[in-house]
Amino acid sequence: MTTPTTAYPSYVSIKGELTDSFKEILTPDALAFVAKLTRKFSEERERLLQYRMDRQREIDEGKLPGFLPETEEIRNRSWSVDPVPYDLQDRRVEITGPAGDRKMVIHALNSGAKVFMADFEDANSPTWENTIQGQINMRDAINRQIDFTSPQGKEYKLKDQIATLVVRPRGWHLDEKHVEVDGKPVPAGLFDFGLYFFHNAKTLLHNGSGPYFYLPKMESHREARLWNDVFLFAQEELKIKRGTIKATVLIETILAAFEMNEILYELREHSAGLNCGRWDYIFSYLKRLRNRPDVILPDRSQVTMTVPFMRVYTLLAVQTCHRRNVHCIGGMAAQIPVKNDPEANEAAIAKVRADKEREALDGHDGTWVAHPALVPVAKDIFDKHMVGQNQIDKKRGDVNVSAEDLLRVPVGTITEEGLRNNVSVGIQYIEAWLRGYGAVGINHLMEDAATAEISRAQVWQWIRHPKGRLEDGREVTEELFRQVLKEELERIKGAIGEERFEQGKFDEASELFSELTLQDEFVEFLTLPGYERLA
Numbered sequence: 163m164t165t166p167t168t169a170y171p172s173y174v175s176i177k178g179e180l181t182d183s184f185k186e187i188l189t190p191d192a193l194a195f196v197a198k199l200t201r202k203f204s205e206e207r208e209r210l211l212q213y214r215m216d217r218q219r220e221i222d223e224g225k226l227p228g229f230l231p232e233t234e235e236i237r238n239r240s241w242s243v244d245p246v247p248y249d250l251q252d253r254r255v256e257i258t259g260p261a262g263d264r265k266m267v268i269h270a271l272n273s274g275a276k277v278f279m280a281d282f283e284d285a286n287s288p289t290w291e292n293t294i295q296g297q298i299n300m301r302d303a304i305n306r307q308i309d310f311t312s313p314q315g316k317e318y319k320l321k322d323q324i325a326t327l328v329v330r331p332r333g334w335h336l337d338e339k340h341v342e343v344d345g346k347p348v349p350a351g352l353f354d355f356g357l358y359f360f361h362n363a364k365t366l367l368h369n370g371s372g373p374y375f376y377l378p379k380m381e382s383h384r385e386a387r388l389w390n391d392v393f394l395f396a397q398e399e400l401k402i403k404r405g406t407i408k409a410t411v412l413i414e415t416i417l418a419a420f421e422m423n424e425i426l427y428e429l430r431e432h433s434a435g436l437n438c439g440r441w442d443y444i445f446s447y448l449k450r451l452r453n454r455p456d457v458i459l460p461d462r463s464q465v466t467m468t469v470p471f472m473r474v475y476t477l478l479a480v481q482t483c484h485r486r487n488v489h490c491i492g493g494m495a496a497q498i499p500v501k502n503d504p505e506a507n508e509a510a511i512a513k514v515r516a517d518k519e520r521e522a523l524d525g526h527d528g529t530w531v532a533h534p535a536l537v538p539v540a541k542d543i544f545d546k547h548m549v550g551q552n553q554i555d556k557k558r559g560d561v562n563v564s565a566e567d568l569l570r571v572p573v574g575t576i577t578e579e580g581l582r583n584n585v586s587v588g589i590q591y592i593e594a595w596l597r598g599y600g601a602v603g604i605n606h607l608m609e610d611a612a613t614a615e616i617s618r619a620q621v622w623q624w625i626r627h628p629k630g631r632l633e634d635g636r637e638v639t640e641e642l643f644r645q646v647l648k649e650e651l652e653r654i655k656g657a658i659g660e661e662r663f664e665q666g667k668f669d670e671a672s673e674l675f676s677e678l679t680l681q682d683e684f685v686e687f688l689t690l691p692g693y694e695r696l697a
């Protein structure tokens with residue numbers, strides 16, 4: 163056993179508060195490990211972020227995304243990803259939730275789901291407190307030393323049988339500003355991954371599980387290669403067998419949809435398949451194609467999983483994964499249970515049921531749910547349609563998806579209600595995020611960073627797009643947006659009361675929403691300027 167180091171490396175500086183419990187996570191050895199990752203991989207990460215911008219420029223100049231000619235051989239050749247461990251074979255229901263919320267972590271692990279995806283990303287507002295508390299929660303859950311007592315005295319403890327833990331670090335675009343290496347913020351993905359891996363990999367293996375991850379928002383197989391290089395290095399540093407880490411990649415960007423085979427190939431020693439991250443996917447489709455005069459999305463409520471471009475992307479994901487003998491997990495229906503209204507509740511559950519039924523019949527090997535009450539709903543459906551641990555043997559040779567199919571523009575209408583909804587939901591979400599809540603229920607739907615991105619991106623596009631008109635013929639102008647914003651803020655105030663409104667961060671949230679909407683330069687992620695404002 164090596165002796166722990168007592169001093170931080172001189173090139174590491176910690177800007178966030180260091181409480182006694184935070185110090186247990188931010189040990190000198192753990193930060194030295196994060197610093198090694200940072201020094202080794204930051205440059206390539208920068209290059210890949212620049213590559214995203216280069217591809218955006220190409221699309222703006224008229225070059226549509228397509229399957230890559232230079233990787234055709236990988237798509238055509240026969241190969242498989244390495245087999246996944248026992249506790250990732252059956253993933254019929256996966257619950258997700260913010261890693262920083264201790265009570266929810268216990269609930270999720272106890273929920274009866276096969277997997278809990280503990281989120282440092284879309285569902286987690288990245289305050290310093292949430293981020294480090296998330297690491298504490300993970301460590302304590304893995305050591306089965308996690309409990310929680312609510313202010314009302316309700317006690318929460320782990321059951322004997324719990325879900326397999328999978329952690330989603332932040333995407334490549336984000337920094338963790340509270341820790342600097344060589345005077346620069348640490349890439350947030352490396353921070354989340356590094357601390358989790360350093361503290362828990364060996365215990366997880368000792369417990370018969372392993373260090374498992376979900377990887378978000380990637381736009382190319384080169385980004386997957388970078389994660390694979392990080393995994394190889396991290397395993398070697400901690401003397402953990404190569405191939406131990408398993409990662410499921412979210413296909414949630416339009417560009418990654420063209421590189422599913424290549425992404426699996428890059429990670430083939432470390433892959434646990436793909437997942438269809440539908441909300442970011444819609445956002446990414448809109449974002450990357452935003453400057454094309456032929457591409458416009460109708461109201462958010464009309465961009466469902468059955469519109470052609472969404473349908474083909476999920477079918478292609480199933481086909482690709484099964485051809486490579488690995489899982490393809492479905493996505494998140496936005497409905498959550500409705501309290502005190504049985505009829506509305508039944509309608510919401512019916513929508514979730516229909517969504518899961520489609521996924522199971524399409525060949526997905528499991529799905530996501532946002533709430534513990536939805537675990538049995540999704541489980542019943544997968545139990546009915548998926549007799550074995552997965553349905554990888556359903557190869558879906560009947561699926562034939564072209565580049566045109568993936569890019570097909572959905573038809574529909576833009577309505578005043580849709581505009582109002584985007585503004586209202588976007589502001590309510592950003593307000594919660596600025597207060598440290600990364601997932602919230604609004605109008606009985608789950609909202610997180612990905613869903614809010616759609617709302618603000620749509621308004622941005624409708625204002626600028628020649629076809630950005632309401633169905634009654636009115637143009638979506640800056641004036642109309644400002645008027646709607648004012649009225650929706652009043653409505654929110656009416657609904658939640660003056661006191662809560664004044665105590666909240668609605669001014670800051672509407673300022674940020676307006677900035678994102680009215681600025682001609684499209685902001686890549688709302689969480690980037692949001693993070694600058696986050697206390």
Ligand SMILES: CC(=O)SCCNC(=O)CCNC(=O)[C@H](O)C(C)(C)COP(=O)(O)OP(=O)(O)OC[C@H]1O[C@@H](n2cnc3c(N)ncnc32)[C@H](O)[C@@H]1OP(=O)(O)O
Nearest residue numbers: 258259266269270284285441494532533601602603608612
């Ligand atoms: C696009 C994507 O990236 S999707 C993946 C990321 N998004 C998410 O993970 C969202 C997950 N879901 C949630 O965060 C929550 O369900 C919310 C915020 C939408 C709604 O939460 P609440 O308003 O607390 O719902 P509700 O009051 O019905 O919850 C009932 C109980 O279940 C718990 N609960 C609700 N959702 C979850 C969850 N996902 N995981 C664990 N526990 C949960 C609540 O903490 C509450 O516990 P309690 O009764 O002991 O106090």
Ligand SMILES: O=CC(=O)O
Nearest residue numbers: 439440441442612
């Ligand atoms: O991360 C999931 C998504 O839908 O986005």
Ligand SMILES: [Mg+2]
Nearest residue numbers: 284439442612
């Ligand atoms: Mg997402």
